[in-house]
Amino acid sequence: MIDSLYLAWRYVVYNRVKTITLVLCISLVSFLPFALKILLKESEHQLLSRATTTPLLVGAKGNSLDLVMNSLYFSKEKPDFISMKAIEKIMDSYLAMPIPLYTRFHAREYPIVGTTVDYFQFRQHVITEGRAFAMIGESVVGADVATRLNLTVGDSILSSPENLFDLAGVYPLKMTVTGILQKTNSVDDKAVFVDLKTTWVIQGLGHGHQDVKTLKDPADVLSSSENSVTTSAKIKQYTEINLDNLESFHFHGDSSIYPLTAIIAVPQDEKSATILRGRYLSEQKNQQIVRPKQVIEDLLGNIFQIKEFIDAVVLIVAIAMVLAIFLVFSLSFRLRQKEISTILHLGCSRSTVIQLIGAEILIITIFSGALCLSALLVLQHFQGEIVHKLFIS
Amino acid sequence: MKQSKIPFMQKIMVFSGLLLAFNPVQAEEVTPLNVYTVNYPVKFFAESIAGQYAKVTLPMAADIDPAFWSPKADDIARLQTADMILLNGANYAKWLPKVSLPLFKLVNTSSEFREAYISLNEGVTHNHGTGGKHSHTGTAFTTWLDLSLAEKQAKSIFKALSRKQPKLNAKFVQNFIPLQEALLGLDAELSEIGKVLNGKALLGSHPVYQYMRKRYQLNLESVHWEPEEAPTEEQWGQLKELIAKHPAKWMLWEGVPAMETVSKLEELGIKSIVFTPIANLPEVGDFLSIMHKNVARLKTIIEE
Numbered sequence: 001m002i003d004s005l006y007l008a009w010r011y012v013v014y015n016r017v018k019t020i021t022l023v024l025c026i027s028l029v030s031f032l033p034f035a036l037k038i039l040l041k042e043s044e045h046q047l048l049s050r051a052t053t054t055p056l057l058v059g060a061k062g063n064s065l066d067l068v069m070n071s072l073y074f075s076k077e078k079p080d081f082i083s084m085k086a087i088e089k090i091m092d093s094y095l096a097m098p099i100p101l102y103t104r105f106h107a108r109e110y111p112i113v114g115t116t117v118d119y120f121q122f123r124q125h126v127i128t129e130g131r132a133f134a135m136i137g138e139s140v141v142g143a144d145v146a147t148r149l150n151l152t153v154g155d156s157i158l159s160s161p162e163n164l165f166d167l168a169g170v171y172p173l174k175m176t177v178t179g180i181l182q183k184t185n186s187v188d189d190k191a192v193f194v195d196l197k198t199t200w201v202i203q204g205l206g207h208g209h210q211d212v213k214t215l216k217d218p219a220d221v222l223s224s225s226e227n228s229v230t231t232s233a234k235i236k237q238y239t240e241i242n243l244d245n246l247e248s249f250h251f252h253g254d255s256s257i258y259p260l261t262a263i264i265a266v267p268q269d270e271k272s273a274t275i276l277r278g279r280y281l282s283e284q285k286n287q288q289i290v291r292p293k294q295v296i297e298d299l300l301g302n303i304f305q306i307k308e309f310i311d312a313v314v315l316i317v318a319i320a321m322v323l324a325i326f327l328v329f330s331l332s333f334r335l336r337q338k339e340i341s342t343i344l345h346l347g348c349s350r351s352t353v354i355q356l357i358g359a360e361i362l363i364i365t366i367f368s369g370a371l372c373l374s375a376l377l378v379l380q381h382f383q384g385e386i387v388h389k390l391f392i393s
Numbered sequence: 394m395k396q397s398k399i400p401f402m403q404k405i406m407v408f409s410g411l412l413l414a415f416n417p418v419q420a421e422e423v424t425p426l427n428v429y430t431v432n433y434p435v436k437f438f439a440e441s442i443a444g445q446y447a448k449v450t451l452p453m454a455a456d457i458d459p460a461f462w463s464p465k466a467d468d469i470a471r472l473q474t475a476d477m478i479l480l481n482g483a484n485y486a487k488w489l490p491k492v493s494l495p496l497f498k499l500v501n502t503s504s505e506f507r508e509a510y511i512s513l514n515e516g517v518t519h520n521h522g523t524g525g526k527h528s529h530t531g532t533a534f535t536t537w538l539d540l541s542l543a544e545k546q547a548k549s550i551f552k553a554l555s556r557k558q559p560k561l562n563a564k565f566v567q568n569f570i571p572l573q574e575a576l577l578g579l580d581a582e583l584s585e586i587g588k589v590l591n592g593k594a595l596l597g598s599h600p601v602y603q604y605m606r607k608r609y610q611l612n613l614e615s616v617h618w619e620p621e622e623a624p625t626e627e628q629w630g631q632l633k634e635l636i637a638k639h640p641a642k643w644m645l646w647e648g649v650p651a652m653e654t655v656s657k658l659e660e661l662g663i664k665s666i667v668f669t670p671i672a673n674l675p676e677v678g679d680f681l682s683i684m685h686k687n688v689a690r691l692k693t694i695i696e697e
Contacts, residue, residue: 087496094556097497116496117473133493134469178466195493206490246491247463255490 004352008359018332019364022325026368029321031375032314038376039390040307042383044300047073050186051292053123056096056265056273058086058280061288068295071262073187073388074103074111081259082287088256093279095272096265097122102199103261106160107175110145112192114199120181122266123188129153130179133195136206136249137241139175140193143183151177156240157192159202173202174240185384200251200258201241208238208249265289333357426476426557431486432459432672434537435479435502437680438547441572442565443554455674460534464488477557479550483510485534500553502546503536510536511603533603535670540580540684542604547572575681582688583609589695594641596632596663601647601670614639620648629657636661643694666690 012019050072059067060080069075090098099122102114113119117132120140130153133140141151151157159173175194183189200206238245251258267273280289333340340353379386426447430436439449452472453462464472469492472478478494480486482503503510511533537543551569555562587609597606597615606613616632618624624632644658645668655665668687675683 091497100496117493118495118497121495131466131470132473134466134473135493136491138466138493197490197493249491251490 004355004359005363008356008363011356012360012363018328019367022328022364023367023371025321025325026364027371027375029314029318030368030372032317033311034372034376035379036307036310036314038379038383039387040303043303043387043390046186046384046387047296047300048293051296054264054292055267056276056289057292058082058090058098058263058265058287058289059261061286064288064290064295065299067262067288068290068292070103071101071264072292074113074191078104079261081261082263083257083259085256086260086263086287090263090265090276093276094268095276096267099264099266100196100260101262101264102196102259104259105162105199105202107157107192108149108160110142110190110192112139112159112194112199112202114194114196116196119193119264122264123184125184125188126182127179128182130177133178133193133198135241135246136195136197136201137173137175137246138178138194139198140179140181141177142181142189142191142193144189145192146177146180151180153177153179171237171239173198176242187388196260197251198241201249203259205253205258206249206251208241208245329357329361423558423561426554427474428477428479429472429475430479431481431489433674434543434671434680435481435546435550436674438502438543438550438572439479439554442547442551442568444564444568446558446561446564447554451674453673455676457673459672460485460487462486462488464492469493477553479553481534481536481546482507483534483536484532485536500549502549502553503542505549506536506542506545509542511607513600513603533600535601535672536604538602538670539604539608540576540583541608544573544576544580547576579681579684579688580608583691586688586691586695587611593694594639595694596635596639596641596644598644598646598650602645602668612639613645614641618654620646620650620654623651623653633661636663645691666693 051068054072057067057071059071060082062080063077066075066077067079070077070079084100087098087100090096097118099118100115101119103111105112105114119125120127120132127140128143130140139157141149141157145151145157149157155177156174157177159175161172175192175198181188181193197206238248241249265276267276277289280287343353343356344350423446425445426443428439428443428447428449430439430449430451433451436449436451439447443449451459452464452468453459472492472494475495475498477500478498480489480499480501482501513531513533537546547569551565554565558565583605590611592610592612595611595613597613598618598620600615600617602611602613602615605611614635616624616628616635618628642663644663644665646665647667647669649667650665658665667690669683671680671683678686
């Protein structure tokens with residue numbers, strides 16, 4: 001047997017192009033269904049785990065999937081905004097604890113999540129270094145953000161402009177990192193958390209500037225009266241919130257109409273959840289309340305329908321591939337007729353010939369299996385990120 | 394008004410007594426709530442209602458005006474651990490928009506009478522370049538000086554505590570009723586004083602008496618003086634202009650004014666009395682005893 005394996009090995013090495021082609025074909029056909037299964041299982045896990053732990057979501061009426069994907073996975077599709085009045089409505093009902101979310105801005109490629117400290121408690125996140133944000137302008141970063149940007153407590157992170165061509169837009173805000181979250185293996189690892197009011201400052205709804213009553217340069221003041229000061233656009237606005245300028249920060253207009261992207265509603269119990277849902281169904285024309293689990297299950301239903309189709313395609317391709325491999329081997333044996341008759345003339349039995357061919361197939365299969373397994377291991381290692389990029393972001 | 398409330402209160406007391414008798418709550422079973430407040434009146438109401446079932450903290454030093462407190466991050470970190478944060482509402486705590494607190498733990502004790510907030514138009518309006526014009530006008534925030542509103546705030550605290558600890562509802566009812574009676578009693582007394590004063594001109598040393606003026610129909614105009622600071626010549630000039638139109642003989646002070654100021658006012662025929670809003674912890678007494686003293690001092694105007 002060892003001799004047969006040696007001869008088979010020499011043969012596959014000599015015909016390396018043919019061997020590599022066969023190994024790649026077999027590996028690919030074996031890899032595809034397993035890879036698909038791994039990715040779908042991971043996507044199901046990722047999508048459902050957060051959806052299951054998020055009882056209810058309130059947002060603007062429209063695409064419920066966009067609302068869920070943006071609120072749970074901070075995807076780039078932004079739902080329409082709702083106002084802070086929606087928070088008051090839930091609070092006044094005493095049926096659920098509202099956790100606001102405003103996920104409009106980014107710091108580099110990482111989403112800035114405007115929320116309250118309740119979010120950490122709700123998701124059972126642990127701050128391994130530092131503390132939660134306490135003042136506006138402070139931030140808590142996910143574990144991956146801290147690692148990739150090499151951030152520690154006391155460092156700063158800058159918000160990115162929404163639009164590169166918006167030259168007249170608000171200045172980026174420099175936010176101090178006050179805490180780093182423990183790794184959670186969720187999208188929260190790749191997010192920057194700030195107080196809701198900090199996102200409003202990023203948006204320009206709140207700002208801090210020089211005291212308009214003490215401006216010395218006459219060019220700074222366009223007009224002034226007892227109750228009114230009109231300043232020029234060159235007045236210095238602060239791009240960082242610190243203890244020295246915190247007092248100067250203020251918000252304009254009615255804060256009850258300030259924007260949010262969604263509200264996580266944590267009901268007291270199942271009965272409260274039902275009553276709250278009923279109220280939204282009967283009273284709210286511009287807002288919707290959804291059960292994320294239900295939305296994600298619908299999405300997974302569609303994904304699994306696609307999976308069945310892909311499985312069928314893979315099966316057909318696999319059959320075609322097996323037939324092709326069979327053809328390659330049978331043609332190869334026909335070409336090797338002279339070689340086989342020489343082996344027989346040398347006094348070898350037919351079983352030796354079968355052993356030789358079997359050893360060749362075994363070597364190719366082992367290599368294909370090893371390659372397929374290695375690829376699957378690599379895939380398993382990166383499955384979280386791949387799924388996030390393919391299905392979530 | 395008071396007469397109609399008594400039988401109802403008696404019923405509640407009997408009912409709460411029965412509840413206590415048949416459903417006793419052992420003190421050791423319940424961990425006291427960790428409650429933070431933004432000013433002394435709210436702290437007093439919460440302590441009076443919750444009793445031993447809550448540790449009520451006013452987080453700033455006693456010499457600071459709680460409305461204009463500047464908390465540090467450590468102060469906010471402590472507030473974030475609270476079970477409940479009782480707010481005065483009416484834009485009282487100016488520091489609130491600059492900090493991050495757990496939303497669901499916030500209780501606005503005056504939200505029920507939001508419509509009754511008094512708007513101020515004393516702020517500075519400004520704009521930046523061609524951008525939108527905006528003003529910094531505010532809301533009068535010493536709501537508790539209208540004792541009927543103070544009673545509503547106390548009721549709101551009672552409801553919040555009962556929601557948080559439903560098992561202790563009977564205890565809270567038992568504690569709330571005497572407080573309610575005391576606040577409504579003070580309200581009745583002040584209403585009576587308001588009627589007797591019948592539009593007599595008064596001065597306030599600081600614009601903090603807006604709710605009191607409205608509720609008790611006081612003919613009161615305020616200047617912007619501090620008790621411990623001697624007014625400037627400009628401020629004296631403004632006062633003289635004011636009393637020419639508003640011939641007041643009494644000025645209400647937030648705290649004990651400087652003797653020099655009192656003498657100078659007397660030269661103008663204006664007497665001084667203290668009616669303290671008691672926004673922060675008093676050195677002596679409590680909210681009710683100090684309010685009774687305030688009312689007693691106000692009565693001297695009638696007696697003269």
